[in-house]
Amino acid sequence: MDCIERDLLSVIPLFVWQKDCEGRYKYANPAFCDWVGRSVDDVLGRTDHDIWDQATANQLAADEERVALRGTSLQKQTLVSVGGRQVWVEYRLSPVINSKGEVIAIAGVGDDITERKELEGQLASALDTALEARHMASLGIMAAGITHELNQPLQAIKLSADSIVYWFEKKKTFDPKSIMKALGLISRNSDRIQRIIQRVRNFVKSRQAIAQTKAVDLNQAIRDGLEMIEHQLMSHGIELVLKLDPDIPAISGDETQIEEVVINLVTNARQSLDLTERDDKKILIETYSTSQGICMIVADTGTGFSADALDNMFRPFFTTKTEGLGLGLSIVHSIVTGFSGKIELLQPTDGFSTLLAVTLKPWEETKESDE
């Protein structure tokens, strides 16, 4: 080893060592010696069992055996105990091979990554919090719609039940047929309420785990998402037109998050339509395949986007409306890009004033690229 190499190894902030095939330390740089709290003389000639605790020594021995046997290097992150302290370490073991191709020693380079691991943990929990916040914001956007969706069947149930009680107290005889009819209506509307509650429950539950990309039936996700808000559209005088191509392939995404996209886009369209006085209030949802993926169009005859809004539309808390917080499109944007999809504003046609296109990747394609 020449001078430069030796100088380099003595100043480098990484742990560098080399062991013979019997597992005895033949070299250890100053950073390694500092780390294990021993002098160089106290390291050289010793084995892992002299330096480390039983578990770490066994683990290192097993790794070295693998490297010696295969003749290839190995990289690993593991938790070790140094002077009674738990430390995250990342190391790479490489075989030292002579001219005959025999492994004559194992060289190691390691680094203390405890701080990095802690930061990663903090980052993951921050990301988790951000995702949860996004999810809760969507739930907030849905809340008004859900109240309406629940209120309608509740109204039918309450009226049916109240009237039977009222007329019974007034000693009016009731035709059993009309009682049966009322009970049928009560049961049907209870089912409707239960379906909506189940949807909301699934939605809330899904925030607990970071969504996994899987095959999703886009048309079904659209219908499921709409179930929570479509009656609200009716009562706002809005006609909903669905043109869902039944032959589109499954997309790569997460069912609940795609529902979230639908709910946010439709709610946005609804709010925009509420601001207009026109008679032909309409929302169109269309799906079809393109060469770039599966496309979902959400178009409305509302107020449209101004030039200023165009630049800021995906920014959180940017809104041109009096209703809502301005989170809808930023949520949609973050979900869609999270699944390697894209969202763009296209030139509206057929009397529509806003036309948003969400393009998502088909499931197969993503799976192949992963492999």
Place this chain on the structure above:
Amino acid sequence: MKIMMIDDERDCMESLAAALEPAGHQAVMFSSPADAVTQYAQGHYDVVITDMRMPRMTGIQVLRVIRQIDPEARVIIMTGYGDAETAIAAVNNGAYAFFGKPVNIVELIEVLERVGKEQEQIKLSKAEQERMAQEYQRLKKAHDEMIKLLDCTRSKKLEG
């Protein structure tokens, strides 16, 4: 009474119609407010019960159009959104009553009873007016005859 019912929520409307049936009210149901207003004139309805938020037409618009066709029309507005703005618009456009959803069936039946009583009252006072008019004609005739008779007697006296 014959009631015109307008609501895009079919189940809500059916439950309301069924609730009012034992009181002897007959409900004619419309899911589309536009259809309802075009058919109002032919129906001879005693009262209209309409939802507020519906596709293409609001309850207030229904109220306006129907009151234009028939200024005496009684229109009751129901809304799931009990906001002051709607209530004010309802009152200013001559709504007969205003209900939040879910509708309190007891109160609604009371309001309909009041409508029934008012109509009874109107019928009675119309009959009374007619009777008075007839009585007046009869009295007037008697009075005229009496005058004639008096005139006749006076002129006979003068001759004598």
